[in-house]
Amino acid sequence: MRSTITGLTAGLLAVSSGVAAQAASHEAEAGWDSPPACVHVNSGWRYTFVTNECSSAYDLTVVYSDGTNVPCRLASPGDIISFPGYGTQGNKVLGVALCATDGDT
The missing domain is CATH 1.20.5 (Single alpha-helices involved in coiled-coils or other helix-helix interfaces)
Structure with missing residues (x-):
């Protein structure tokens, strides 16, 4: 055993x-740059939820295999934010990406 x-x-x-x-x-x-490990993603066909369990806020977006572009959203500590899901046409959520800010080059 x-x-x-x-x-x-x-x-x-x-x-x-x-x-x-x-x-x-x-x-x-x-x-694309991934957020720290304290940011989690849970995707479904209808919605994708991103949870920020970090002590800092992050501007985040979700990356899809078909190149779907969704706007960045601010996730403050403790937030659960929603994005579109992967749908029924074989698309996939590849992960969560940090969005570039004005100070980034």
Whole structure:
């Protein structure tokens, strides 16, 4: 039983590492910056919710696989903000991106 649990744990770690690597590669390809780990995304076909559990506010947007462009929104600490979901046509939410501000170059 112990070897089964150890094997399952190792398998889950490998899968979660692969998902994180895939998300990082999407960011690099698309040229967008991801927010800190305290910003979370939960996507569904109708809505995508972004939760800011950080102590700072961030201007955020959601990145979609089909290039859908949605406006940036300010997420203050503790906010849960909504964006459009991925829909029923095979689109995907790739992640959350930090928006450039006037001071960024």
